[in-house]
Amino acid sequence: MPGGPPWWQRRFKGYGYRLTLPRQIILDVLSRTSRHLSAEEVYMAVRRIYPAIGLTTVYRTLDLLAQMGLISKFDFGDGRNRYELTAGPGSEHHHHLICISCGRIIDYTDFIDDEVEFLSMIGKTLSKKYNFKINTHQLQFYGLCDKCR
Amino acid sequence: MPGGPPWWQRRFKGYGYRLTLPRQIILDVLSRTSRHLSAEEVYMAVRRIYPAIGLTTVYRTLDLLAQMGLISKFDFGDGRNRYELTAGPGSEHHHHLICISCGRIIDYTDFIDDEVEFLSMIGKTLSKKYNFKINTHQLQFYGLCDKCR
């Protein structure tokens, strides 16, 4: 894993950030799961590979990666933030169904092309009207999953 | 203000909840602002009218009102939840532009009809596919406001 996929190595250099082991391992952990991990969960997963990791570093790195756009930060309402790889192979743009009873998160990509087209159309008008530079968007549906309804 | 608009009086009875002064005043505060208040902000506003109010009661009541669907709960990323009247006169369905630099929140209603139609179309398909009962949705655009770009 050290060295890691070159596509994010360059990204780090570009920002003037150092490519450290903790950062690579955290990114590695996130790229190997399809779940939405909390900082604590990332911490525990990284610890198995790199026991010296500190929770503080996990928080800092998650912030950094989110700010670089490599990962996305979500609040699904369970009192902690959750993170997910945004860019790179194996991660496609999607939105979420959130069960308000058991907390289950369902990724969906249905209609995603229509959605992105529709949202970028809206976004364009909003940008103009409010003179607002749009970077990202989030769309989520809240309700009850099959087990909870 | 005691007694309050009858349309939420009935709502309370219907749920079997008591119509208390703190609850009415909190609802009253939220109905008189277009801002997105945090629990602390609600607490301070209510205190001016009803100094005996406790912060705990504010939290409890906000949960209750959200669960009743009278208000909506948001996390705009500033480390605290924010609340806004959902139902009733003067509050129309809308979505948000969120400035990631200064935290400013812009309500917009442009295209809201098209948007709602589009989203309910998507929602219908998702409901069927995932056997998921959708209650609400949120759509937000993140970026930089005119002052911050």
Added chain:
DNA sequence: TAGTTATTGAAAATGGTTTCCATTATCATT
């Protein structure tokens, strides 16, 4: 009006996240 019980408020506890700061590791330069 009285009784039942949901609701309230203060204080303490909780728990996710941030801050502090001395130590360590990365990377450009010799």
Added chain:
DNA sequence: AATGATAATGGAAACCATTTTCAATAACTA
């Protein structure tokens, strides 16, 4: 490959929004 400047790290403590606990109070019902 060794050096130096400094970005990055990790542990402990602080922070702070939210929740829990429990005795007192207020809302509704009969």
